[in-house]
Amino acid sequence: MAINTDKNVYTVVFAAVMVIVVGSILAFLATGLSGRINENMRFEKQQNILYAMGINDNVDEGSVNFVPTDIVEDKFSQYITEQIIIKGDQIVDNDEAYLIDMKKQLALAKKGETPELPLFIGEKEGKKFYVIPMYGKGLWDDIWGYIALDDKMIVQGVFFDHKGETPGLGANINQRYFMDDFSGESIMDGTRYAGINVAKGNNDPLNNDKEDNEVDALAGATITGNGVSAMIKETVNLYKDYLKTIRTN
Amino acid sequence: MGLLSKKDANLIKDPLADNNPITIQVLGICSALAITAELKASVVMAIAVMFVLGLGNVVISAMRNIIPSKIRIIVQLIVVATLVIIVDQVLKAFAYPLSKTLSVFVGLIITNCIIMGRFEAFALGNGLWRSFLDGIGNSLGYGIILVIVGFFRELLGSGTLFGFPVLGDPIEKTGLYSIGYENNGFMIIPPAALIVVGIIIWVQRSRNPALVEEN
Numbered sequence: 001m002a003i004n005t006d007k008n009v010y011t012v013v014f015a016a017v018m019v020i021v022v023g024s025i026l027a028f029l030a031t032g033l034s035g036r037i038n039e040n041m042r043f044e045k046q047q048n049i050l051y052a053m054g055i056n057d058n059v060d061e062g063s064v065n066f067v068p069t070d071i072v073e074d075k076f077s078q079y080i081t082e083q084i085i086i087k088g089d090q091i092v093d094n095d096e097a098y099l100i101d102m103k104k105q106l107a108l109a110k111k112g113e114t115p116e117l118p119l120f121i122g123e124k125e126g127k128k129f130y131v132i133p134m135y136g137k138g139l140w141d142d143i144w145g146y147i148a149l150d151d152k153m154i155v156q157g158v159f160f161d162h163k164g165e166t167p168g169l170g171a172n173i174n175q176r177y178f179m180d181d182f183s184g185e186s187i188m189d190g191t192r193y194a195g196i197n198v199a200k201g202n203n204d205p206l207n208n209d210k211e212d213n214e215v216d217a218l219a220g221a222t223i224t225g226n227g228v229s230a231m232i233k234e235t236v237n238l239y240k241d242y243l244k245t246i247r248t249n
Numbered sequence: 250m251g252l253l254s255k256k257d258a259n260l261i262k263d264p265l266a267d268n269n270p271i272t273i274q275v276l277g278i279c280s281a282l283a284i285t286a287e288l289k290a291s292v293v294m295a296i297a298v299m300f301v302l303g304l305g306n307v308v309i310s311a312m313r314n315i316i317p318s319k320i321r322i323i324v325q326l327i328v329v330a331t332l333v334i335i336v337d338q339v340l341k342a343f344a345y346p347l348s349k350t351l352s353v354f355v356g357l358i359i360t361n362c363i364i365m366g367r368f369e370a371f372a373l374g375n376g377l378w379r380s381f382l383d384g385i386g387n388s389l390g391y392g393i394i395l396v397i398v399g400f401f402r403e404l405l406g407s408g409t410l411f412g413f414p415v416l417g418d419p420i421e422k423t424g425l426y427s428i429g430y431e432n433n434g435f436m437i438i439p440p441a442a443l444i445v446v447g448i449i450i451w452v453q454r455s456r457n458p459a460l461v462e463e464n
Contacts (some may be wrong), residue, residue, distance in 0.1 A: 003315060011317040018324065023330050029335060033342040040345035061420050069345075171440070 043069050045098055046076040051159045052146035053122050053129045055079055056083065062176055080131075083119040087114055089241040102135045103142070109238055117238055129156055130246065132239055136231025139223040140164045143231060151248045155196070158182040160228060170224030177184075179209045181215040187232070189213055193240045195233030198225035227235065253382070260382040264390030266457075271394040271458065276362040281395055281446060282439040284354045289411050291399030293347055295392025297340075297355060299385060301332040302364050306384035311370035316373075325368045326359070333358045345405045363391055406436030439450045
């Protein structure tokens with residue numbers, strides 16, 4: 001006997017069974033793969049932090065090449081000497097800073113609460129690096145990154161990434177010609193924590209002036225560029241009480 | 250006798266040229282614009298669509314006699330969304346850098362008109378094997394255009410293919426760059442894909458005037 005698929009009862013039962021079957025398949029898949037996916041995300045974070053410190057596999061002046069995944073854990077433990085969690089100007093914990101969700105902490109700060117902030121301290125060729133994770137908004141979606149500072153608050157390197165900025169325009173925040181411009185810039189304007197502005201028409205397209213707190217903007221990506229400026233400024237402001245304790249000038 | 254009957258073989262052959270989903274049916278244009286700046290992303294997107302369309306067609310065909318007609322579009326959407334989530338999760342687990350390159354575009358497979366179009370037009374009315382062949386044929390036809398567009402955009406826009414420099418070194422000015430060639434930044438942005446797809450459509454219709462639509 002053929003099934004009457006037009007009955008309302010049949011339709012409801014069919015929909016319910018389908019939801020259960022699909023839900024079970026996806027739950028099984030998510031459970032099975034979550035360990036591997038989380039591990040990949042952790043490796044990516046480590047690669048980004050090391051990249052901001054200038055530890056990467058770049059072979060030319062154009063492309064972005066991270067430390068390979070299979071050795072990133074070793075390199076991370078070799079170069080990152082401390083992971084601390086700070087609250088105001090105090091260290092509240094000194095382990096597993098990488099587990100902290102920066103986006104949530106920024107939301108807490110916006111509500112007026114004191115956030116718990118992760119800070120990665122690395123050492124390369126006898127020099128100390130303070131790597132700060134950042135999170136912000138671009139034109140279409142989230143942007144994020146890492147900024148590595150020395151004890152004089154001079155940028156040693158950055159890494160930026162995005163979720164869905166316009167390909168060829170705002171998406172270029174993760175390109176070398178943009179990121180490399182930040183190296184050598186100071187985040188200080190006198191005694192004020194000024195961050196770094198992504199500026200249009202700043203009369204310094206080659207970015208020779210490292211004291212102006214400005215880098216040249218990406219053409220056609222004004223809002224993403226403004227998002228990068230705001231992200232750096234907001235993040236640095238959250239860390240400024242602690243940064244004062246390590247500043248040497 | 251070959252592996253496939255003539256009728257079955259046409260299910261694979263037709264979408265490759267004379268009934269191509271992009272150039273003739275004008276479906277799946279959005280993803281052809283979005284992800285073809287790199288050849289690697291084009292190939293992966295083509296494989297992902299082949300998996301979703303091939304398997305999706307089989308699932309819809311298997312259920313065609315029990316799907317309530319009132320909710321058939323929702324059922325098709327659930328099938329395609331499930332398969333896309335599977336592709337996304339598997340890429341994140343086993344090809345993480347690639348999953349980042351494709352980012353939102355894997356999710357966009359759900360909105361690829363070719364998939365819903367083939368479910369509705371073919372899989373709901375045909376058997377498992379023929380639906381599978383139709384899915385593979387259409388995704389191959391889609392993939393061929395993606396690869397052609399990706400080839401020209403990456404070559405002319407970045408001077409590379411699959412990330413390997415083939416026109417020389419633009420910094421050191423070797424290869425073509427030494428005689429003054431510059432990478433064409435326009436090829437990197439999505440409008441360039443429209444022009445390349447337009448040229449393919451023009452060439453295809455010039456070679457086969459029967460494909461030209463009458464007004």
